[in-house]
Amino acid sequence: MSTHLIPLAGVIGQPVAQSKSPRLHGYWLRKYGLLGHYIPMPVSSGDLSHVLSTLPRMGFVGVNVTIPHKEAVLEIADVISDRAALIGSANTLTFQADGKLHADNTDGFGFISNLKQTAANWSAASGPALVLGGGGAARAVVSALLSDRAPEVMIANRTRARADALKAHFGAKIKVIEWTQAAQHLGEVATLVNTTSLGMTGKEDLKLSLDNLGRETLVTDIVYTPLRTKLLAAAEERGCQTVDGLGMLLHQAVPGFERWFGKRPDVDEALRNALLV
Structure with a gap:
C-alpha cells in the first residue's frame, strides 16, 4: 500500500468564492493527469496563523493568498523571496519539506x-x-x-x-x-x-x-x-x-503549480477559453 499522500493546495482569503484559481489549477491537474486537489478556503484574519500551521499536517503543500492576507503572511513566513520582500506582500505560499513556510509574490x-x-x-x-x-x-x-x-x-x-x-x-x-x-x-x-x-x-x-x-x-x-x-x-x-x-492571472499561477505539483504548466489559448466559460 502506498504511503504517498495526494498533494493538496488551495486559495485562502475572505472572500474566496469569486476566485478563478480553483478552476485554473483544476484544469492543469486534469490536463497533465496529476494527482492533487485545489480548494477554495475562506479564512478570517484571526484564524490565519492557526490555519497556516495546521494545513501542512492535513497534506497541503501550498496555498495562494488573496485579500486581506497578502501582507499579513509575511509576518508569519519563515522564508521570504526577494520579490515578495520588495513588493511587501505575498500571494504564493509553499510548505517546505523542512517544515518552513516559504512566501513568494508572483504577481x-x-x-x-x-x-x-x-x-x-x-x-x-x-x-x-x-x-x-x-x-x-x-x-x-x-x-x-x-x-x-x-x-x-x-x-x-x-x-x-x-x-x-x-x-x-x-x-x-x-x-x-x-x-x-x-x-x-x-x-x-x-x-x-x-x-x-x-x-x-x-x-x-x-x-x-x-x-x-x-x-x-x-x-x-x-x-x-x-x-x-x-x-x-x-x-x-x-x-x-x-x-x-x-x-x-494565468501566468502568476505557474510558479506555484510547479512547486506544489511538480509540473511547469503551459499558458495557452485553450486555458484562456476554459477560464472564460
Missing part, C-alpha cells in the same frame, strides 16, 4: 509574462511607463517594470500619498504625477498600465482622455471583468496594441 512575474507572451517585441526597457494606481497590484507591477529595465516609471494615484510611498520605496526611477494630470503625460510613455479597479464590472469608469496617446504605446489593464475594458477599447481605436488582464 509581477505574471504581469511581465503576460505582456511578453501577448505583445510582440515588447520590453519595459523600450521607454517610460505610466502606472495608474498605488495599491498592492501597482507595487507588484512597478517592481516588475523596474526589473525588466524600465528607464522610468510614472505613478498617478487618486490619493497622492500612496504614490509618494511607492516613490520612497522604489527610488530614483519613480516619478509621481498628479492624478488629474495623467492624461497630459501619455505622449511620453511606451507602456500604460491600469492597476486600479476603475473600469471593472460594477465599479466606476476610468475617466482618462487618450487624446495624447501615441499609437506605439502598449496599453494593458489588469482588470479582466470585463475582458475588454473601455480603456482597452479606446486604445485599440487609436491603433495601440492592447493586452487584457486575464493572462496576468
Whole structure:
C-alpha cells in the first residue's frame, strides 16, 4: 500500500468564492493527469496563523493568498523571496519539506509574462511607463517594470500619498504625477498600465482622455471583468496594441503549480477559453 499522500493546495482569503484559481489549477491537474486537489478556503484574519500551521499536517503543500492576507503572511513566513520582500506582500505560499513556510509574490512575474507572451517585441526597457494606481497590484507591477529595465516609471494615484510611498520605496526611477494630470503625460510613455479597479464590472469608469496617446504605446489593464475594458477599447481605436488582464492571472499561477505539483504548466489559448466559460 502506498504511503504517498495526494498533494493538496488551495486559495485562502475572505472572500474566496469569486476566485478563478480553483478552476485554473483544476484544469492543469486534469490536463497533465496529476494527482492533487485545489480548494477554495475562506479564512478570517484571526484564524490565519492557526490555519497556516495546521494545513501542512492535513497534506497541503501550498496555498495562494488573496485579500486581506497578502501582507499579513509575511509576518508569519519563515522564508521570504526577494520579490515578495520588495513588493511587501505575498500571494504564493509553499510548505517546505523542512517544515518552513516559504512566501513568494508572483504577481509581477505574471504581469511581465503576460505582456511578453501577448505583445510582440515588447520590453519595459523600450521607454517610460505610466502606472495608474498605488495599491498592492501597482507595487507588484512597478517592481516588475523596474526589473525588466524600465528607464522610468510614472505613478498617478487618486490619493497622492500612496504614490509618494511607492516613490520612497522604489527610488530614483519613480516619478509621481498628479492624478488629474495623467492624461497630459501619455505622449511620453511606451507602456500604460491600469492597476486600479476603475473600469471593472460594477465599479466606476476610468475617466482618462487618450487624446495624447501615441499609437506605439502598449496599453494593458489588469482588470479582466470585463475582458475588454473601455480603456482597452479606446486604445485599440487609436491603433495601440492592447493586452487584457486575464493572462496576468494565468501566468502568476505557474510558479506555484510547479512547486506544489511538480509540473511547469503551459499558458495557452485553450486555458484562456476554459477560464472564460
